[in-house]
Amino acid sequence: MQFKYIYIKNLFGLYNYNIEFFREDENKLTILTAPNGYGKTTVLTILDSLSPESLYYFYLLKYEMIEIGLSDGTRLLIDQFFSEKENQEKDKTSDIKQASVKEVRFSWLNEDSSVLCHFLYNNNVIRKAKRNLGFRHELLFENWGQDSSKSDKELLRNKRFNEYIAHDIGQDIFLMQLESLRTKFIHANRIYNEANEKNDVLPIQKIRQKLQKYLSWAYQNYLQQSQRIDSQFIKRVISKEKATISEQEYSQLAEKVMQKRDELFYFRLTDNIAIPSYDKENSFILYNYIKGLGEKYDNYGNLVEKLNLFNKLLQTKKFAQKNITFSPQHGFQIISANGDMLDENLLSSGEQNEIVLLFLLIFEVSDNSVLLIDEPENSLHVVWQQNFLDDILEIARIKNLQVIVSTHSISIVSRGQENAIDLYYLQNK
Structure with a gap:
């Protein structure tokens, strides 16, 4: 299943967006651009968080309402609102939001607007789920008024937590519906942000090992x-x-x-x-x-097709004085112009980024899914930025992907200007 549109009301208390994604058979690419602070990455994160693991993101994010239209004709409504606390719970020194109880309601609607299934977060269901899943020490700190950010962080990627709530309210079907939304989010700074702090394993090394x-x-x-x-x-x-x-x-x-x-x-x-x-x-x-x-x-199935595409796109990059070879013994190896073997860490940041990005796109993005890419221009030479969309569209056609890109790159936006949406102008219409 893929996305038709997203409507966001009062994001961060500031922005209202109505974004219709491009979905033609041969053109499922949407480019989002805007100055910093307008929520480009947040839009991608919203779409990526529609999974059984990540729903708690919608409890922490500040907005009033989100509506997402889906390719099967159904739509998902997410409402966030506040109700007053009981008098004995109010703190006279608190502002309105602090003196209120937050609730987030998810409603999955059929084409005729009847409710297919639902899900919710409120203080009661969250505390009950935490208590039953062993978060007792966090509850104690919250009762003392201490910061609950550690607990929130643990819940941002916690499928068991959401499964407990869904089962408790009799809505297991809601999480089953979410399984049909398959996304892959490729974040900015791919080279360094996945490195393990203990052993400094960079993504380029992980890619070779994979x-x-x-x-x-x-x-x-x-x-x-x-x-x-x-x-x-x-x-x-x-x-x-x-x-x-x-x-x-x-x-x-x-x-x-x-x-x-x-x-x-x-x-x-x-x-x-x-x-x-x-x-x-x-x-x-x-x-x-x-x-x-x-x-x-x-018996190799479609592996050869993927390898051919990976190799073909890498060859078009013409890495400076280097060639890439493949084998089951090494994954890939970098060979210099004079025949020397080079450590993959010695590649330039741009070369590393290209290999990491193309590998993820070809080998780790499921067919018929949604690909979300944040700032692909990071560390890419301007010439490679100009060819980026050609690579993406070729991969998308082969794998039937819907692609949504967030970027500041003038080269990328100008190359795909017919598919570009500027959130700055969208907000100020």
Whole structure:
């Protein structure tokens, strides 16, 4: 499921936005731009927080109402309002908001505006969920009037907390509905903000390690399936009537198998196995042999398509005096112009950012989902910024993605100006 529009009333107590996302079959790209402070990243975070883990974000964010239209015709309303505390709970020195009780209500509406399911946060359900899930020490601090920010932080990514509330109010279906909204949020500063403080593992290192695991697992599976297919070869050629295969039929199959072999060999996922020439007398045996090779190669599924796209887009970047090779042993390796192996950490920040970004887009974003990208221009050369949208649109077409980008980049906005929405002008209409 994808997004049609979002309407936000009184965001931060300041802004009202009515944003309609571009959703044509060949053009599902929306670019959000605005000066700092207008909530570009917040809009992306709102969309990304529509998950069973992250709903508590809507309890902490300041707004009056959010309405989100979905591609199946349903819509989600999120209302935040305040009611007065009981007299004995009021603090005469507090302002109106502090002397009130906050409630956030989620209503999932059908096309006819009937309520499909709902969810809510208020003081009672939050305290009950905390108490039953072992947050007793936080409740004690809150009763003493101490800061509850630590507790809030723990609840920002807490699926069990939301599952408890949903079950308690008889609305498990609400979280099930949220599962149909699949988003991937790629944050700004991808190179450094994911680094582990203890061992300083940078995202570029994690990406290489992930790719190595993907390729290694796929290669091991290929070897196992190859043994199974080889064991069936004798049965194939003995049990069947040995019909003569025409040279044309043989050549067509051989060409397809050779193309797969060459692609896999480039990524070191198979050996450079020779394909026998056509021999009429042995055509049946040879045909079944290369058919078996094709079946072995098919075990890689769409991995080769992803690798080809990854490699193709990296090649267009023309990293300065460097080439990239792939293998199950290393994931990828950086080779200098004189043949030396380079540590991936020695790549420029822009080169690292390109590899990290493209890997995430191609390998970790689910097909038919929503891709959210915040400030993709970070560390990218202006030439790469100009080509960014071309890369994104090619990936989006292959994976059927809806893409929503937040950016300050003039290069990106001008390249996709027909799909750009400026929140500054939207607010001041």
